[in-house]
Amino acid sequence: MNINLTLIAQGVWFFAFVWFTSRFVWPPLMRAIEERQKKIADGLAAAEKGQLELVSAKGRVDELIDGAKRQSQDLVQSAQKRADEMVEAAKVTAQAEGERQLAAARAGIEQEIRQARETLREQVAELALAGAEQILMREIDASKHQDVLDKLGARL
């Protein structure tokens, strides 16, 4: 257990190892660690930024969806309105058409009635004339009673 030259030998080796470590071991490892720390910090920052962007994108998407919803509601509403209008207009048109046709039909009927009446009157006049001719042939002188016959014809 005595102090001897080992002391100096060990001291020399100690300095050799310290020199080696500080020269070849510490710098590359520390560089790798610091680089990785930087990478991780960058990654975390990027993740945070991404999160923020996601939130804002979500807000934008919500806005877009709201707008689209409003727009589609407006569209549906205006379409409904338009349809109502079209139905209303069709009703009006149909009514007018119906009335027109009715009027035309009525006019046709009236005309026919008039015609029929005219025809009927003429035939009745002829018939009456003929009947009266038959009955009065012998006693009535056509020339004497012409004015009576004319009056009758005019009344029919």
Place this chain on the structure above:
Amino acid sequence: MASEHAEHVLTPTSYISHHLSFMAHPVGDTPFMSVNVDSVVMSVLLGIIGCGFMWLAGRGATASVPGKRQALVELALEFVNDQVKSIFHGNISFVAPLALTVFVWVLLMNSMDFLPVDLSAWVYKNVFGLENWRQVPTADINTTFALSLSVWLLMIFYSVKAKGLGGWIHELTCSPFGSNPVLWIPNFLFNLVEYISKPLSHSLRLYGNMYAGEIIFLLLGLWAATGPSGTFFGAILSGGWAVFHILIVALQAYIFMMLTIVYMAMAHESH
């Protein structure tokens, strides 16, 4: 052991002293001029293993997902870096690698205490032909003093570097009591005590713990040789002590590193 030295009966004394003798190789005439080959070889081997492992990890270091080896070394690196940063305020580009080297090297040297004393002694003797091979370099006071005195020299060097030679001398003579000329001598004596006690406590703490740990293993080994009950309880206690020793090995390496950082930090700070 006994068979080769037939004249030696295996007594407790010879067992212990055999395990506690270094393989001293004389290179000169005085007792100082000899080298404990076992301590030097073991510590250098362990230093090469430790630094080499870290070097391999650092050579293929990647900033993306690290491999297992890199992760392990980075763990040690980050641990040391945090400690240094919290204690040492200034440029840590030298102190941090110094602390890492101290920690890893001392931890590896202390870890040699985990190897069973008698089994490894048998291997050293019968496989490598080495008698008296001490495998724990930190149980050699030369190693711990070499470490602490190296740190001590670095401490003085950085103290002078940080404050200038005049500043350092001023600190030696004018603190902690004051700059009155009457107090120069007490100040200097106070600082002298501090400068002497620092490397002493630094190295003796580590040496004492590792040496005592080894002695306890040897004593339990002695007990194991007394009979069946001794073997049984000695083995159990050896196991228990080995588990406890894991803590001591790591703790002493940690303390040695922390004191290194603290001494260097004190050298950097001016009063």
